[in-house]
Amino acid sequence: MIGFAELNIGRLILFVFVLTFMGVAETLWPVRVWEEKRSKRWMFHIFISVFNTVLTRLFIFGPLLFWIDFVGAKGWGISRWLGLHGFWEIAATLIVFDCFNYWWHRWSHVIPFLWRFHKPHHIDTEVDVTTSLRFHPIELLLSYGVKAIWILLWGPSLAAFMIFEAAITAYAQFHHSNIDFPDPLEMKIRWIHMTPRLHASHHTVSLRTRSGNYSTIFLIWDRIFGTLKEPAVKEMELLGLEEGRETDLSVPAFAKAPFITS
Ligand SMILES: [Zn+2]
Secondary structure: OOOHHHHHHHHHHHHHHHHHHHHHHHHHOOOOOOOOOHHHHHHHHHHHHHHHHHHHHHHOHHHHHHHHHHHHHHOOOHHHHOOOOHHHHHHHHHHHHHHHHHHHHHHHHHOHHHHHHHHHHHOOOOOOHHHHHOOOHHHHHHHHHHHHHHHHHHOOOHHHHHHHHHHHHHHHHHHHOOOOOOHHHHHHHHOOEOOHHHHHHHOEOOHHHHOOOOOOOEOHHHHHOOOOOOOOHHHHOOEOOOOOOOOOOOHHHHHHHHHOOO
């Protein structure tokens, strides 16, 4: 049986591969012109990513693995009651957790306490693959706390959980990229997935378009729950938030952002 170490190495390889692939793609076919220095964006966001990785390794993974094991040993969770195994268990976990993730993201926008910690991600005035690395450490800790509840409710296997984690990271890297597809291809991808165009529209200063397109992997959640917003050219011209525009690549400003009310 594949253990945690192998799954984690697989996840790391996929992370580096998709980051590099999308980084090259947006260098060759950028849809928006960068105003900030790209090297500065990469350094700043990689610093955050490394910090968050160390944080999760030190404080999250141990208890989380114990929790997945414990819930499994007790036989708790809807997935186990349904008797799901192998491929079907992994596929169902991906779909169910992606739905949970949709709601977590939506609540992170509408509940003021959660928005404080999601806001630093949105303060980025440009959106490219490096934006997918940009999450406040407290948002990360809160999200793993919430995932502990998902694990209790659903009872995923360790493999399914790790595959879900790898998948949401890879999809986030994809849809934050500064690329765009020709309309026919864009529409085909939208049958199933969130696209870079729709997600850039979620990063507008304009609250109208920002209040939608919350899905990560499957676009169906925005369709079912009525939050699919068609991007508008005018609103897409200004990404980020009104606040923090001058300091979007400053470590102290990023760290303090949740505690500054606007
Ligand atoms: Zn968001």
